[in-house]
Amino acid sequence: MKRITALSAALLAVTLGAQAHAQSWSLATAAAPYKGTTIKAIFLDRPGYKAAAQLIPQFEKETGIKVSYETVPYESTNQRYVLDFTSGGGADLVLNDVVWIGQFVDAGWMVPLEKFYNDPKLADPALNVKGFFPVLLDSFGTWNKKIYSYPFDNYSGLMYYNKCTLKAAGFAGPPKTWTELLTKYGPKLTGNGKYAFALQSRRGETQSADSFMRTLWLSGGGLIDPKTFEPTLTSAASQKGLKFRQDLMKFMPPGVVDMDHAEAVAAFNNGTVPLLTEWSSFYTTIADPKQSKVPANCLGVTTEPLGADGLKPALGGFGLGVNSNSDAKHQAAAYLFAQWITSEKMAKPYVQAGGVSGRQAVYKDPAIRAKYIFVEPMVKSWSAGTAVPNFRPRFAEWPQISQIVAENGTKIMLGQLTPQAGAKVIDGRVKEILTRAGYYSGKKAKLQ
Amino acid sequence: MHTQKRITPFLFLAPAVIVLAVVGIYPLLFAAWVSLHTYLLAQPNIPHDFIWFSNYLTVIQDGAFWGSIGRTLFYLAVALPVQIVLGLGIALMLRRGRWAALRGFARVALVIPLAMTPVVTGLIGRLMFNQEFGIANYIQTTITGNKVGIEWLGNPTMAFAAILLLEIWQWTPFAALIFLSGLTAVPVEVEEAATLETRSFWVMLRQIQMPFLMPALTAILILRTADILKQFDMVYTLTGGGPGSSTELINLYITRIGLRGAFDQGVASAQAILMLVLTIMLSRLYIKYLYKGDDA
Known part of the structure; x- marks a missing residue:
């Protein structure tokens, strides 16, 4: 009886603790140590990046972290990353194509995101990785059972x-x-x-x-x-x-x-x-x-x-991850951006700005389904049993x-x-x- | 005093030698070193082992390498003579005669293609040779009355023709300007004296003007050969080496091996060293057979 009581008390403490964390966590607080940091990113000349560019000022205002991005033609992007990474540099935010994740992870150029999402100071309690379409998280984001990026620009x-x-x-x-x-x-x-x-x-x-x-x-x-x-x-x-x-x-x-x-x-x-x-x-x-x-x-x-x-x-698209060459400060700031732009909260504004979110919840919104006629076939294509990771x-x-x-x-x-x-x-x-x-x-x- | 005199020339030469060593000789030696090693940029975990001439052997046995060399030499063999003939013709027309203002305008206009970066040339080419709305097909369909335009960039032969046309368009003015400057060396009194002997344009060109133009011709041959062998930007943006590998010139192929896919810098460096040898050989041939130095 005593054991059950102790276990119940422990569970209650964990739950209350988690709730307290969820209530106390805010992007502004998490970003406070990185205020004034500039993170670099590579974007493509495609609608999803133009949509992100529209939302970046909001992130910058909320966090004080500046996001500097450079638009590169798709066919040159892999080359650019490999050369940058090899020379020990590169953009802090890694935009990995679904077919580059093996190359980048094998070479040790991306940080496993568990480093960040297990850090209560950085992890948004509303992160909900299960809210991504599983096929997208599996294919763009995961390599050898570890998550390296969150689905960002999804096709x-x-x-x-x-x-x-x-x-x-x-x-x-x-x-x-x-x-x-x-x-x-x-x-x-x-x-x-x-x-x-x-x-x-x-x-x-x-x-x-x-x-x-x-x-x-x-x-x-x-x-x-x-x-x-x-x-x-x-x-x-x-x-x-x-x-x-x-x-x-x-x-x-x-x-x-x-x-x-x-x-x-x-x-x-x-x-x-x-x-x-x-x-x-x-x-x-x-x-x-x-x-x-x-x-x-x-x-x-x-x-x-x-x-x-x-x-x-x-199936195609890109995830957003973190460069292992960057220092701890830039890595944390880059993670906060990747987590924010791919969050459930930002999914609707991202879609409305012209992007295609990897979050399931946003496509349940009747207004989104009615406005964007591609949503229904796309969701069907990404559903379990159909999609090909x-x-x-x-x-x-x-x-x-x-x-x-x-x-x-x-x-x-x-x-x-x-x-x-x-x-x-x-x-x-x-x-x-x-x-x-x-x-x-x-x-x-x-x-x- | 004597020592100072001996050192002074070296001091004057030193900056140039140091710059040359840093930007020219060191990269060349490094490329030679890389060509003898396993050097895969995208796989940093693989050690850079010394592998003797294995990369050179790979290159020599690679059919695609020889295919792109053949394509490049054909490109050179077509583009360069056309540029020289058209350039010489333009230079002779612009040299003297009536319509001075128009000639002045034409000389300025010649610089425009040269001032354009090859990437922009390639991108403009994609629009010009677009099958649906490109100006090349507009002209072709207007003249011939055909409803269907030529498949410029989707057909291997026409894609090769398209890169040749852009190459000739962009670099013929260079040949024209060099010939034009060469023609200024022809003494007016010699030409006038020659006109008493013959009215033939060809005799004048061959016997009087060409000897003065040989240094210009050699310079064009050497510079344009080196440039054509290095051709990359325009072709990359216009066709990307395709369709198939029909426009994959040697530099595009070396870039594909060294900076794409496997990022195999070892093999790409071996290819580049072999290309350097080829370029030097061609330059030596030009100098030996065409340029007689002060004898000209």
């Missing part, structure tokens, strides 16, 4: 469609499957300088992620076997995907192999294509009447078409593999290599890289 592949053009061609809605897109929509919507669909395929991460990997997932194929890490591009399923993309090219604009996101979105906005698979974050650009000729009443957004294994949408392998070797995929993927599209020959080249190089890394000898754990 799901979606299908944007022009209802009016589809209706005029006799379609009641967008294609439900990839096969339907190829066999029914493609032929009917292509002709007179117009095309059915655009798949952004420019050499770079756009080719590897948006074009090549999407093609593999839709056919049930893959780059490597998830258990053995053996390359699998020559498998029947992967080959089917690569051949499917070649067939689909008949219904895409001729220069699609050089189209980056901007060009693909422009093709949709100009009415050249009525169907486009693109990241959720481009909704603001596509829905902006100043940038798009597609009338608001004609714009539709849905999930990507179903493939061999059902809905396997593209390893849409691209996240290990340290991906940036190297991505270069090889980008080069040979575009060669396949151009017909310079057959899908079979291209697959053999990529498989050979992937095997070489993964062997050198030590995955097959057991020197390195098979994490992706």
Whole structure:
């Protein structure tokens, strides 16, 4: 009896203590020791960063911490980080792409966030990491069961469609499957300088992620076997995907192999294509009447078409973490910003400013669901059982593999290599890289 | 006194030598050292082991390296003669004659492409060669009446043509200005005397003007060859080396190996050292066969 009483008393004390902490904690108090500190960040020229930039003055006012950011083109960002980190410097806030986390953590460039969220002075009691979509926290933020960043700029592949053009061609809605897109929509919507669909395929991460990997997932194929890490591009399923993309090219604009996101979105906005698979974050650009000729009443957004294994949408985005090269003061200040901008409290203002939050709660708000038509398909795409955390392998070797995929993927599209020959080249190089890394000898754990 | 006299020249030379050593010789020696070691920037946990000539062997066996070398030499072989011929033509037209004000304007206008940074040139090129709304296709469709524009940047051959066009557009004025300055060395009385013998433009050019233009031609060849072999910014922003690897010149390839993906500085340094050897060889050839120094 005495034991039970003692345990109850201890639990009560912990609960009261936690409540007292929750009541006493404030961002201003937590930030007080770091007032006057300037933290540096790298941003991209994308809507999520413009949204964050609008909110930064609020953080600066509340904390006295200054956030200085530099906008860098996406394709140069990884290079910039690696060079900065190697020289012992770099931005205090680390913006890690979903496919860089393995590289950054392996090299010891990011601090595990437990250092901060276990510190009662820094940890916001309302942090609620379970409030993030699990797929986002797992893929952008977590490596080997440790959290290194909070999901900040989050993307799901979606299908944007022009209802009016589809209706005029006799379609009641967008294609439900990839096969339907190829066999029914493609032929009917292509002709007179117009095309059915655009798949952004420019050499770079756009080719590897948006074009090549999407093609593999839709056919049930893959780059490597998830258990053995053996390359699998020559498998029947992967080959089917690569051949499917070649067939689909008949219904895409001729220069699609050089189209980056901007060009693909422009093709949709100009009415050249009525169907486009693109990241959720481009909704603001596509829905902006100043940038798009597609009338608001004609714009539709849905999930990507179903493939061999059902809905396997593209997953991308960035987390915000902390640079291990920074000193303790800058690390703490950077953590406070990352925690604040990704918090549940800031999710709504972030979305309203044009960002895409990784918090589940904000998308339950009926006003948000009504205003942003991309929310429903995006939430569905991120739901358990649908989302694919390893849409691209996240290990340290991906940036190297991505270069090889980008080069040979575009060669396949151009017909310079057959899908079979291209697959053999990529498989050979992937095997070489993964062997050198030590995955097959057991020197390195098979994490992706 | 005697010692002071001997030291003074060294003191005058010292600043230049020190600067050269810091910005030129040290990086070169460091690159040579890196080329003999395992040096993966993105994997700091891997030690920088001395591996003899293993990186050079990797480069020599790499088909993509030779592919990009071949592409670069082809780019050089097309761009450089066109720049020289057009540059010489422009220089001869601007040298003298009527319309002095117009010629003055043209000389100033020649500087504009040169003043433009290659990155901006590449970005402007992306707009000019855009299939849907680029001016290149506007002109092409207006002239030919075709409804469908050329697929400039999505087609390997046309993408290569696009980088060549921009290269020629940007650097022909450089050749023109160098030739123009070279033509000022041709004595007027020699030309006048020659006109008594012949009215032929070609004879005048070959027998009278060209001997005076050889130093200018050698300078253009050496400078433009070195620059073209180093070409990066414009092509990177215009095509990124694609589609496929159709516009991946050697510098883009070296950058891809050394500063992207694997960040393999060892192999990239070996590639850069080999490129340096190639550049020096080409320069020596130009000097040996074209430039006779004071004999010109």
